[in-house]
Amino acid sequence: MTYSITEVAKMMKVKPSTLRYYDSIGLLPNIKKISGRRVFEDKDFKWLRVLNCMKNINMPLSKIKEYVALAQKGDSTLKERYDMILKQKLEIEKEIKALEKCYKEFEYKEWYYETAIKAGTEKVVKNFSSASPTLDIDKIPKI
Amino acid sequence: MTYSITEVAKMMKVKPSTLRYYDSIGLLPNIKKISGRRVFEDKDFKWLRVLNCMKNINMPLSKIKEYVALAQKGDSTLKERYDMILKQKLEIEKEIKALEKCYKEFEYKEWYYETAIKAGTEKVVKNFSSASPTLDIDKIPKI
DNA sequence: TATTGACTTAAAGCTTACTTTAACTTATAT
DNA sequence: ATATAAGTTAAAGTAAGCTTTAAGTCAATA
Numbered sequence: 364m365t366y367s368i369t370e371v372a373k374m375m376k377v378k379p380s381t382l383r384y385y386d387s388i389g390l391l392p393n394i395k396k397i398s399g400r401r402v403f404e405d406k407d408f409k410w411l412r413v414l415n416c417m418k419n420i421n422m423p424l425s426k427i428k429e430y431v432a433l434a435q436k437g438d439s440t441l442k443e444r445y446d447m448i449l450k451q452k453l454e455i456e457k458e459i460k461a462l463e464k465c466y467k468e469f470e471y472k473e474w475y476y477e478t479a480i481k482a483g484t485e486k487v488v489k490n491f492s493s494a495s496p497t498l499d500i501d502k503i504p505k506i
Numbered sequence: 507m508t509y510s511i512t513e514v515a516k517m518m519k520v521k522p523s524t525l526r527y528y529d530s531i532g533l534l535p536n537i538k539k540i541s542g543r544r545v546f547e548d549k550d551f552k553w554l555r556v557l558n559c560m561k562n563i564n565m566p567l568s569k570i571k572e573y574v575a576l577a578q579k580g581d582s583t584l585k586e587r588y589d590m591i592l593k594q595k596l597e598i599e600k601e602i603k604a605l606e607k608c609y610k611e612f613e614y615k616e617w618y619y620e621t622a623i624k625a626g627t628e629k630v631v632k633n634f635s636s637a638s639p640t641l642d643i644d645k646i647p648k649i
Numbered sequence: 650t651a652t653t654g655a656c657t658t659a660a661a662g663c664t665t666a667c668t669t670t671a672a673c674t675t676a677t678a679t
Numbered sequence: 680a681t682a683t684a685a686g687t688t689a690a691a692g693t694a695a696g697c698t699t700t701a702a703g704t705c706a707a708t709a
Binding site (some may be wrong): 381384421 | 697699705
């Protein structure tokens, strides 16, 4: 099975121009071309899924490009790529923890507004707590 | 207790110029000024923590500004702000789920490289699986 | 055979989120 | 009194990540 750039763009929820841009900076290696047009094959989706992941964790395109370049070099770069993956795994863990704290902050805000709306005014809750009950109350905004 | 812009910048892990920029676009309402200089007080940290959260979940500064503007308008905007918070809460949930899937993809990659490094070559694992064993194997890169 | 629609490239343009620069003010230490 | 350090504004500059534009190619349909 093969796919056009528009089809793949739809799958990835990006614009075709974005995929062309990615290709232009070396993020889509070894894409077949038939009479000038990009043709995506099943094997390409393996990398596209990983690319999607890397984008999702806000890895800069330059880092992704670096990874692609290493992969292109073959077995001699296995260790380097492994290290990159490990580092990114830690980043994801950190990010999930940060998001979980934010979630709690927003849960508090939800309660805050529910209470305020019931009372018709923010005054009743405004000075109730200096922060979400689940967060430490200290000067440094914790993340 | 009061704090200078540099002190607060350190706490938030941003540059003083970033805080000035935030102030300039209306993200730091009601900051006291003494002889032209910004003076941060304890009450300001309540909002700074929320701001930090909003930044952490990649809420665009324009949306944050919108929220601040609503808050400035007082009780008449309680419902609107409540809705914003609920929407953002859902966004965080989605983002955490996405990150967890990425984490699994990276766990697979970790195994992939460990196996390849042991063997000295990628060939042994390259066509083992078309994706992380924990992810659906379909065309659409899932997030 | 001519038109349509989907693709192509190269280059310029845009948006977001800062960051830097330049010229100036103010409080504190010498 | 003066120098220094830390702040100020307005405006220009920067970087990342696309997006748009213009001019052209190609294959399929009317």
